[in-house]
Amino acid sequence: MSLTGLFLVVFLCVHLFVNLLTLVDADGSTFNTVAHFMGTNIIMSVMQWVLGAGFILHMLWATVLTLKNRAARPVKYEVSTNSDTSWSSQNMFISGATVLAFLVLHLVNYFYKIKFTELIESGQMSEFELVTSIFQPQYWYFSVIYIISFILLGLHLNHSFQSSFQTLGLNNTSWLPRLKFIGTLYAIVIAVGFSIIPIFFLMKALL
Amino acid sequence: MGTLNSRSPEGHVSQQWTKFKSTCHLVNPANKRKLDIIVVGTGLAGASAAAALGEQGYNVKIFCYQDSPRRAHSIAAQGGINAAKNYQNDGDSVYRLFYDTIKGGDYRARESNVHRLAEVSNLIIDHSVATGVPFARDYGGLLDNRSFGGSQVSRTFYARGQTGQQLLLGAYNSLNRQIKNKTVEMFSRRDVLDIVIIDGKARGIIARNLVTGEIEKHFGHAVCLATGGYGNTYFLSTNAMGSNGSVAWQAYKKGAFFANPCFTQIHPTCIPVHGDYQSKLTLMSESLRNDGRIWVPKKIEDAKRLQKGEIKGSQIPEDDRDYYLERRYPAFGNLVPRDVASRAAKERCDAGFGVNNTGLAVFLDFSDAINRLGKATIEARYGNLFQMYEKIVDENPYETPMMIYPAVHYTMGGLWVDYHLMTTVPGLFALGEANFSDHGANRLGASALMQGLADGYFILPYTIGDFLSKEIGTKRMSTESPEFIEAEKKVSDRIQKLYAIKGNEPADYFHKKLGQVMWEYVGMGRTEESLKKAIELIPKIREEFWSNLKITGNPTEYNPELEKAGRVADFLELGELMARDALNRRESCGGHFREEMQTEDGEAKRDDENFAYVAAWEHKENAVPELHKEPLEYKEVKLVQRNYK
Amino acid sequence: MDLTLKIWRQASAKAKGKFESYPISNISADCSFLEMIDILNEKLVRDNIDPVAFDHDCREGICGMCSLYVNGRPHGPDDDITTCQLHMRKFKNGDTITIEPWRAGPFPVIKDLIVDRNAFDKILQDGGFISANTGSAPDANAILIPNREAEQSMDAAACIGCGACVAACKNSSAMLFVSAKISHLALLPQGKAEAAIRAKAMVAKMDELGFGGCTNTGACEAECPKDISISNIARLNREFLCAVILE
Structure with a gap:
């Protein structure tokens, strides 16, 4: 979990960086250039498969682990307080599953359209136009779904960042609080960073 | 009245153990595999004995009433363990530890045993460190010491306030290693209810599986009791809830003498x-x-x-x-x-x-x-x-x-053992708090851990070898022999008898009643009158117990009320022996304070002329127990009035 | 104070269990939780009802035998204690207290609130020791152990093997327990020689016995009566990964 997770953590950083470029200039030319580069360069074409594999491994392993862990407690407690732990840590499978559902929608919205239709290649739409087209007032529900998913993703990351270091044994009493802090910061940056984009374009269209 | 022979080797006290080790009989490794040893109790003494015997290649079976050997009450010892290392350069030595222990025990312990204890004390620290006991260290990485009551040197090694826990876990880890090596077999959640004696020698035990209620029979060429003390006779004590005197008491009833039962330490x-x-x-x-x-x-x-x-x-x-x-x-x-x-x-x-x-x-x-x-x-x-x-x-x-x-904290009295840690029943050994040998009338702080581990790691493995060397021709015996069947029947009958009472009060009720009598009349200050009163009152409670006890459930299931009832029945007999012994000892010494016998400023006044002996009691069926004496001869230490002023 | 106790009753390992409620009155605030159950049991015996079976022994928080899940927390509503150290002053008059056994596959119920924790012994038997035969040790001061390592080792060695970590963990993971023993021994020079074998063997046994995997929720640390830190789990992971990679 930790290795695939950390890989996905890096991926999210890159993804966020590229996405935030949509805010750089009004016509999206910087974003288009970078997006085009990402879509066509050979390394990225390979990485795309690695990324897919990373996701699948992460999900498979999560399912195996969750099933095993559930089997380890055949009789549940009548009263349970979850002790003094975070909601994130107790509900990783739920937040993960929600993010997965979002991912499917997200792939249909963008990945499918870019890779399996002529939309971009034919010049009908630029990458920038495709991104912004979803976040229009008439499709308000997309924005809402996206933002809720980003919050859940943030919660998922809040636990996962420090947890992966713990699992890899790269932790001790003094680093634990630091990693927890960095993890929370990272989760906020990702959740807020991604959320800014729909909010920005929605506001832009409305105002 | 008879006189007991301690079988201490001849010679100067400082040479006896060396001489014993060099001349005792040995068992060769091939024969060790053919010999079975039963150990009852998994505290410091029991766990360390089983581990050490397993390492030597004997087949060991070890029993405890708790769910895991790690729970034994040695775990609760806090302060530390003494050893004559003199790491603090404050004048400590084997002799001084020996002397302090004899003096601390108010001159009622056996010189030869105590000197041996002081000699092996250093080995215990070495071995405990090697097995991973995290004793306190100073910044240079060397071991730290603290001082303790009854001595003027700092010789106590400690692991925070959890020294007993750490030492027990050390012994438990070694025990686990032997369980893995299959030299030791572990039986947890078992109450040992009787000792089986065949042709005059201890050859096995009868145990009750506390989960299923099944009565089990186990054979051993020798049986070692490391069952701790009987402080719970007082109901309220610092002992664990399950700590009991029952195994020692059954051994007593089978012919092992019970020594100095009145020596109780009030902490x-x-x-x-x-x-x-x-x-x-x-x-x-x-x-x-x-x-x-x-x-x-x-x-x-x-x-x-x-x-x-x-x-x-x-x-x-x-x-x-x-x-x-x-x-x-x-x-x-x-x-x-x-x-x-x-x-x-x-x-x-x-x-x-x-x-x-x-x-x-x-x-x-x-x-x-x-x-x-x-x-x-x-x-x-x-x-x-x-x-x-x-x-x-x-x-x-x-x-x-x-x-x-x-x-009430500790009982210095216990089964009488000779220098070999063997009771008066051949093949039946007693170690740790269960025996009487090393602390005299008062145990010094940090000495219980020392004695438990000394007996288990370093003494019993030698002395039991001396006994077993004569048993190499003895084949493993069937547990279907008449002696085993009879002992099993006796145990079942007693359980039936307890159930048959069908009275109104739970076991704890009688235990509390006994405890009050013990604390009141056989407590910190004892008089002839109070002790006579106790001897009069205890049989009455016992009678009431046997006519008004109530046990719920049935004997073939997990039944804590039945466990308690059996233990209380034994405490009700043991308490009386304690009072008898206290009455017999018309002197004050250590933890035993007869108010008639005190100095002008209220200190304990010994009577060395008449009471410099170990009082060992022999069980007599339906009669008053018989007193045997082991005279205490002090060759090395001069008997003086203790003075801590 | 007057209370209602809702207690899990199960006659034996195979029997089907259920909750029973028992009212209890006149309990002093200075009474310990287990003494309160003693009072209940004495009453039950007098009423011809089988008393509630529960594990306990030293009653001073060190043997690790007591094991109740009280109102949703192992060892009840107080920090850094075992159930025997829990006192009734933590409850209010009129409270209903739910008492359950530890729940975990590898800890099957024996009777009522008693579970079988033999799995812990089995894990330790597979490597939780230093192989040193009696009599072979060098002088105790021949091995220098810096104060810091000795203290850290002691922190981990303080584990009492009660199983609260498993009971608290939503995955019934035994990682805190195993890591405490691994850390205790791996931090000492004497224990380093067999650290790799130990880590692999103990982890394999833990998995074999059906404990869940660690997802680092930290519930174990929060409920551990001896305050054992999850940084020990990181150390176990480190020891284990190194052992596997370097093999």
Whole structure:
């Protein structure tokens, strides 16, 4: 979990960086250039498969682990307080599953359209136009779904960042609080960073 | 009345163990595999014995009543373990440890055994460190020591306030290693209910599986009892709830003599009793006396106000405090031996100076130490004890002085054993607190851990070999032999008999009643009159027990009421023997204080002329037990009145 | 105070269990939790009802035998204590207290509130020791152990094997327990020689016995009566990964 997770953590950083470029200039030319580069360069074409594999491994392993862990407690407690732990840590499978559902929608919205239709290649739409087209007032529900998913993703990351270091044994009493802090910061940056984009374009269209 | 032979080797006390080791009979490795040894109890003595015997290649079966060997009550020992390492360069030596232990025991222990204990003490520390016991260390990485009651050197090794736990876990780890190696087989949740004797030798045990209720028979070429003490005879003690004297008592009934049963240690630093629902007493380590100062108010009015809860201890000015131990014993001060400290506390409280609502408590104050060393240092030394105190009493001992009162803690008496740790039944050995041998009439702090591990790791493995060397021709016996069947039937019959009473009161009811009689009449101060009273009262409670006991459920399931009933039945007999022994010993020595026998300033007054012997009692069916004496000859140490002034 | 106790009753390992409610009155706030159950049991015996079976022994928080899940927390509503150190002053008059056994596949119920924790012994038997035969040790001061390592080792060695970590963990993972023993021994020079074998063997046994995997929720640390830190789990992971990679 930790290795695939950390890989996905890096991926999210890159993804966020590229996405935030949509805010750089009004016509999206910087974003288009970078997006085009990402879509066509050979390394990225390979990485795309690695990324897919990373996701699948992460999900498979999560399912195996969750099933095993559930089997380890055949009789549940009548009263349970979850002790003094975070909601994130107790509900990783739920937040993960929600993010997965979002991912499917997200792939249909963008990945499918870019890779399996002529939309971009034919010049009908630029990458920038495709991104912004979803976040229009008439499709308000997309924005809402996206933002809720980003919050859940943030919660998922809040636990996962420090947890992966713990699992890899790269932790001790003094680093634990630091990693927890960095993890929370990272989760906020990702959740807020991604959320800014729909909010920005929605506001832009409305105002 | 007979005289007992201790089988101590000839020669000077310092040469006896060396001589024994060099001349005892050995069993070769191929024969060890053919010999079975049963060990009962998994405390320091039992676990270390089983591990050491397993390492040597014997087949060992070990039994405990708890769910895991790691729970044995040695785990609760807090303060430390003594050894004559002299790492502090303060003049310690094997001889001095030997001398202090004999003196601390008020000259009622066997010289040869105690010297051997002092000799092997250093090996225990070495071995414990090698097995991973995290003793306290100073910044250079060397071992640290603290001082303890009854000695003027710092020879106590410790692991915070959890030394017993760490030593037990060390022995338990070694035991686990042997279980893995299949030399030791573990039987947990078993109550051992009888010893099987075949042709005069101990050859096995009858155990009850506490989960299924099944009665099991186990054979061994020798049987070792490491079952701890019988302090729970008093109901309230610092022992664990399950600690019992039953196995030793059954051994007694099968012919093993019971030595000095009246020697009970009342520990001075326990948390006072707070209600009649109380199930046990909690010890605060004696190590606290290193830095804590014990006091009561000087003025009776202040004591009265404390008892009514009108003022707090911290409000009493320094000049109005009576640091009675420092006053009475300037040389040892707060570090006098346990029996002396306990009696002094009782004396003050009896005089009306008690400091809590029951009037049965004295202060143990750390304010001086906190001012001198800082709170952090005190916390590092005693943090877990302070926390424990706060959880129970709901007061912060960093701010208000602790309240303490003596409580039953340890029994120096036990099965009589010779130098080989063998009881009067051949093949039946007793080690640790279960035997009587090393502490005389009073045990010094940090000596119980030392004795348990000495017996288990370093003494029994030699002495049992000497016995087993003559058993290599003895084939494993069937547990279907008439002796086993008979013992099994006896055990089943007793269980049936307990069920058949169908009375009205649970076992605890009788246990509490016995405890009250014991504390009242066979407690810290004993008189001829009180002891006679106890001997009169205990049989009455026993009679009531056997006519009014109530057990629910049935014997073929997990049944804690049945377990308790069996143990209480034995305590009800053992308590009487304790009183008889105390009555016989018309002298005061160590923990045994006969009020008729005291010096002018209230100290214990021994009678060496008439009582320098071990009183070993032989069971007689339906008759008064018979007294046998083992004379105590002191060749090395001169008998003097103990003086801690 | 007057209370209602809702207690899990199960006659034996195979029997089907259920909750039973028992009213209890006149309980002093200074009474310990287990003494309160003693009072209940004495009453039950007098009423011809089988008393509630529960594990307990030393009653001073060190043997690790007591094991109740009280109102949703192992060892009840107080921090850094075992159930025997829990006092009734933590409850209010009129409270209903739900008492359950530890729940975990590898800890099957024996009777009522008693579970079988033999799995812990089995894990330790597979490597939780230093192989040193009696009599072979060098002088105790021949091995220098810096104060810091000795203290850290002691922190981990303080584990009492009660199983609260498993009971608290939503995955019934035994990682805190195993890591405490691994850390205790791996931090000492004497224990380093067989650290790799130990880590692999103990982890394999833990998995074999059906304990869940660690997802680092930290519930174990929060409920551990001896305050054992999850940084020990990181150390176990480190020891284990190194052992596997370096093999």
